[in-house]
Amino acid sequence: xxxxxxFAVIGAGMAGILSAIELRQAGFDDVVVYEKADTLGxxxxxxxxxxxxxxxxxxxxxxxxxxxxxxxxxxxxxPEIREYLERVAxxxxxxxxxxxxxxxxxxxxxxxxxxxxxxxxxxxxxxVVIAATGVLHHPAYPDIEGxxxxxxxxxxxxxxxxxxxxxxxxxxxxxxxxxxxxxVRALAGAAGRLDLYQRTAQWVLPVPNPAFxxxxxxxxxAQPEAMRDLREELSKTFTEGFANAVVDAESPQVKMLEExxxxxxxxxxxxxELREKLRPGYRAACKRLIISPHFYEAIQHPxxxxxxDAIVRVEREGVxxxxxxxxxxxxxxxxxxxxxxxxxxxxxxxxxxxVSLDTAWAKRPTAYLSISVPEFPNLFMLNGPNGPVGxxxxxxxxxxQFAYVMQLVERLAEGAAREVCASQPATxxxxxxxVEAAQKTVWVTGCxxxxxxxxxxxxxxxxxxxxxxxxxxxxxxxxxxxVR
Ligand SMILES: Cc1cc2nc3c(=O)[nH]c(=O)nc-3n(C[C@H](O)[C@H](O)[C@H](O)COP(=O)(O)OP(=O)(O)OC[C@H]3O[C@@H](n4cnc5c(N)ncnc54)[C@H](O)[C@@H]3O)c2cc1C
Numbered sequence: 092x093x094x095x096x097x098f099a100v101i102g103a104g105m106a107g108i109l110s111a112i113e114l115r116q117a118g119f120d121d122v123v124v125y126e127k128a129d130t131l132g133x134x135x136x137x138x139x140x141x142x143x144x145x146x147x148x149x150x151x152x153x154x155x156x157x158x159x160x161x162x163x164x165x166x167x168x169x170p171e172i173r174e175y176l177e178r179v180a181x182x183x184x185x186x187x188x189x190x191x192x193x194x195x196x197x198x199x200x201x202x203x204x205x206x207x208x209x210x211x212x213x214x215x216x217x218x219v220v221i222a223a224t225g226v227l228h229h230p231a232y233p234d235i236e237g238x239x240x241x242x243x244x245x246x247x248x249x250x251x252x253x254x255x256x257x258x259x260x261x262x263x264x265x266x267x268x269x270x271x272x273x274x275v276r277a278l279a280g281a282a283g284r285l286d287l288y289q290r291t292a293q294w295v296l297p298v299p300n301p302a303f304x305x306x307x308x309x310x311x312x313a314q315p316e317a318m319r320d321l322r323e324e325l326s327k328t329f330t331e332g333f334a335n336a337v338v339d340a341e342s343p344q345v346k347m348l349e350e351x352x353x354x355x356x357x358x359x360x361x362x363x364e365l366r367e368k369l370r371p372g373y374r375a376a377c378k379r380l381i382i383s384p385h386f387y388e389a390i391q392h393p394x395x396x397x398x399x400d401a402i403v404r405v406e407r408e409g410v411x412x413x414x415x416x417x418x419x420x421x422x423x424x425x426x427x428x429x430x431x432x433x434x435x436x437x438x439x440x441x442x443x444x445x446v447s448l449d450t451a452w453a454k455r456p457t458a459y460l461s462i463s464v465p466e467f468p469n470l471f472m473l474n475g476p477n478g479p480v481g482x483x484x485x486x487x488x489x490x491x492q493f494a495y496v497m498q499l500v501e502r503l504a505e506g507a508a509r510e511v512c513a514s515q516p517a518t519x520x521x522x523x524x525x526v527e528a529a530q531k532t533v534w535v536t537g538c539x540x541x542x543x544x545x546x547x548x549x550x551x552x553x554x555x556x557x558x559x560x561x562x563x564x565x566x567x568x569x570x571x572x573x574v575r
Contacts, residue, residue, distance in 0.1 A: 094506050099207045099217040100124040101435070103189050104133020106223035106473040106489040108176055109154065111185040113493050119504075123217075124185065125209065127194035131180055133225050135173035138270070140251045140424075142277030143169035144300075146269055146382040150318060151325040151484045154179060158318045160311030166300045166382070198470070199441045203509055205469065219500060220470045223489075224438070226480060227429040233265060236404040241423055245405075248274060248426040259283040260421040263410055265402070267293050268541075269379065271426035272386045279389035286418055287390060288398050288410065291539065292368065294352035294375040297359070297384040329483045334556035337376050337481060340533040349375040359387040368399050373538035379481065431541050431550065432456055434475055442467040443510075455544050457522050459513030459570065460562060461552070462492060468510035468574065469503065471496040477525060479552040479559055480542070491563040498566055508573035517570035528553040 098119060100110045103126035114122050130136055145152045149162035152172070157179045163171060180186055190209075197208035204216045230247040232238075238245060244255040248270040262282040264271050267289045279285050303311075311318045336344030352375045360366040369390070390397055400412035409420040434456055440448035443466045451464060458464050461478035462471055473489045473496075474480075502508050513521075526548050529535060534542045534549040542549045552559055 094504055095121065096218040096500070096504055097121040097216070098123070098219045098221065099195075099205065099215070100221045100223055101195050101438070102126060102133060102223035102225060103128075103131035103180075103185075103191075104135075104223060104225055105176060105486055106225075106493075107131075107133070107221075108180045108183075108185055109486075109489055109493055110221045110223055110473065111188050112154075112156075112179070112183045113497065115184065117497060117500075119500075122188050123215070124189040125193045125195045125207070126189050126191050127210075129191050130177075131185075131189060132173045132176050134227060135169050135176060137228075137249045138169055138251075139253065140248045140270060140274050140277075140426075141257070141281075142273035143270070144273060145169075145172060147329070147484045148325050150321050151329060152486055153322070154486060155322070155490060157182075158311075158315060158322065160308055160315070160318060162303060164300050164302050165298075195438055197439045197441075198435075200443050200468070218469060219503065221496070222435045222470065222472045222475070224435050226431060226434070226474045226485075229430040229433045230425075231428045231430045233425060233427045235265075235402055238405050240407055241405045241409075241420075242407040243409075243421045243423060245423040246425065248424055249429070255422055257282050257422065261409075261419060262286070262422045262424065263288060263418060263420040264424045264426055266426035266428065267291060267381075268426060268428055269381055270428075271424075272381050272383050274424060274426060275395065276383060276385045276389045279392040279395040282394065282422075285392075285395045286398050286410070286420065287395065288402055288412075289368070290401070291378070292371040293378065293381045294349070294371050295355055295381045295383055295386050296348065296352055296375075297355045297387075298382050299384050326484075326487065330556045333376075334479065334481060334483045337534070338528070338532045338553050338555055340374070340531060340536050345374070345376055345533050348380065352380075355387065361391065365391070365397060368397055371538075374533060374536045376533045377536050377538035378540040379542070428541055432476075432544070434472065440467065440470075442470070443512075455550070457518065459518040459521050460495075462496060463499075463511075463513040463518075463571075465513055465515040465518050465572070468512040468572070470512070471499070477550050477552065479556065481551065483556065488559075491560060495563045495566060499571070502568075502573065508575055510574035511571050514570060514572045517567075521570075525553055 100107050103124050111124050144166050148165050149167040194210040196210045199206045205220050207215045230249050246252045261284045263286040265288045336342045400414045403413050404411050410418045446466045456476035458476045461475040473492050479488050499511050529549045532553050542551050544550045
């Protein structure tokens with residue numbers, strides 16, 4: 092018996108597009124993708140700052156079913172990634188399934204189905220919800236006194252105001268994460284002056300970013316298997332050299348990353364005083380590693396200044412630091428990252444028996460294998476809480492998660508169950524094991540980072556990528572509540 096299923100996919104970023112394509116591929120045609128914005132692309136629509144690019148090689152940061160021979164660089168620029176997502180969505184008939192300008196505000200479980208409510212009105216009933224609402228989606232704003240008093244332009248890196256002229260302007264960048272580093276690299280030399288306000292120094296891995304030659308692109312076009320081989324090779328390198336390594340603080344690979352970062356600092360920063368200011372006091376890869384072959388060159392540009400005195404407040408003319416100096420600025424960029432504990436929220440989600448997701452997540456977000464929450468049946472998250480985040484491809488992660496979810500969906504379609512969600516005991520067991528395993532990771536070796544939750548436990552997958560692949564291969568049905 093095949094039971095017809097109606098799906099709501101929330102979000103038309105990388106993971107929502109993937110879901111729409113894969114559902115159709117699996118023969119599910121009754122699919123609505125809700126997207127609150129007017130265009131697709133998620134991260135790559137929102138982050139348009141100068142220098143935005145991926146820091147996972149493009150041939151790995153691509154869907155496995157849509158290799159792209161035309162990537163311009165090893166790490167291609169953001170607009171190219173957005174165009175890629177648009178093209179893949181168009182070619183796979185996703186666009187006609189997306190309801191743009193439709194923000195989902197409520198999800199409620201009633202009569203064995205989900206009621207989906209949108210901000211602009213209207214209610215619909217669906218059998219399965221796939222939440223692809225993003226991880227790095229809600230900007231985090233710093234709590235700096237006087238931000239509103241600033242006389243110039245101030246905006247978050249994910250809300251870049253392109254009307255503001257930069258040429259010759261005095262620009263301040265707050266933060267030293269991947270976005271800040273990309274912005275500094277793009278603006279040093281273009282802006283009249285560039286201040287980087289650093290609270291924490293970062294280790295920087297200088298991976299080169301060459302452009303692909305016309306010959307290489309032609310070869311990839313003519314021989315797709317060469318592209319597949321490259322993807323495989325990159326996947327292996329990232330899995331072994333990085334993803335598997337960071338979960339063991341004592342692994343030789345982590346030590347090697349450390350050496351490479353240290354050598355970069357020693358070799359490429361000339362002034363000993365600046366070098367010490369740029370030297371982190373924690374281990375490499377404890378925070379998300381910065382990948383940039385040009386950051387040190389950029390911060391040593393005559394127009395650039397590294398400011399390590401803490402900001403005390405923002406004033407009309409600029410930024411006042413603790414040493415009393417006023418740094419006069421025209422533009423202040425808040426490259427201060429994202430609120431990483433939101434996931435579906437602020438959607439008001441009410442599960443079985445009237446339980447709310449906010450209550451279930453009162454302490455902090457948890458989910459069995461980062462996909463399913465007890466009492467929220469037929470609701471599956473992609474890139475949900477405590478999943479593999481780090482310097483590897485989230486496209487790869489989302490594909491593995493989706494294939495896993497599909498195996499549960501098949502149970503629903505076959506009529507083996509009407510409802511499926513992780514059981515409470517399995518979720519608790521998983522969470523306890525996760526917290527314990529986290530103690531071995533490099534993320535807990537003495538730094539503050541967005542990986543850490545309020546207890547200082549990394550909100551991330553603490554095992555190897557190989558283990559993640561194994562877990563995603565097939566659901567353990569005994570860990571699920573299946574209601575017939
Ligand atoms: C600057 C930057 C660089 C990055 N570089 C890399 C990289 O190199 N490699 C890597 O693997 N990852 C990278 N990431 C992480 C990146 O977020 C993911 O790779 C990926 O784009 C996430 O896709 P997603 O679809 O899960 O979420 P998103 O891209 O965030 O998309 C979520 C979508 O859901 C929509 N949405 C949310 N809530 C609702 C709602 N209630 N109703 C309707 N629609 C809603 C949003 O508008 C958005 O379009 C980067 C992130 C940033 C910010």
